[in-house]
Amino acid sequence: MSFTLRSVKVPPNSVSLDEARHRVFDFFRAACRSIPTIMDIYNLQDVVAPSHLRSVVAAEIRKHASVTNPKVIDMLLFKAMEELNNITEHAKQRHHIIGQYVVGREGLMQDTGMKDQGASNFLKDFYKTNYF
Numbered sequence: 030m031s032f033t034l035r036s037v038k039v040p041p042n043s044v045s046l047d048e049a050r051h052r053v054f055d056f057f058r059a060a061c062r063s064i065p066t067i068m069d070i071y072n073l074q075d076v077v078a079p080s081h082l083r084s085v086v087a088a089e090i091r092k093h094a095s096v097t098n099p100k101v102i103d104m105l106l107f108k109a110m111e112e113l114n115n116i117t118e119h120a121k122q123r124h125h126i127i128g129q130y131v132v133g134r135e136g137l138m139q140d141t142g143m144k145d146q147g148a149s150n151f152l153k154d155f156y157k158t159n160y161f
Contacts, residue, residue: 042103049102053090056106056113060086063117071123077131085130 043049064079064086073082093105115121148156 043099046097046099046102049099049106052106053102056109057086057090060109060113063113067116067126070117070119071126073123073126073131076127082130085133 043052061083064082067082068074068077068079089109093102096102096105116126
């Protein structure tokens with residue numbers, strides 16, 4: 030199942046920006062094709078949809094869209110292929126995948142404004158004065 034990606038290697042250097050761009054598209058296709066396998070390995074069906082994982086992969090690629098040096102693109106592509114290989118060979122645990130690709134870098138801190146909503150005035154004042 031996951032051993033199909035072992036044979037995929039990044040060539041040493043791209044000759045041009047166009048060749049590096051094609052390699053990035055090939056990697057994106059390979060990553061999208063491996064998403065169903067990843068969802069099976071880590072049992073992610075109840076947590077996330079495949080379309081969300083595809084959009085996360087696309088966002089990670091778009092994050093480096095301004096890079097124009099083919100050597101830097103090859104280095105980023107090598108790192109991405111290593112990450113994909115580690116994920117498909119089950120080198121990471123389920124909570125790593127959920128933390129990095131489902132929840133994201135901002136974490137679960139989205140609802141911090143709601144935490145004191147049900148507290149009494151006494152507790153709110155207590156929390157304000159006793160935080161160091």
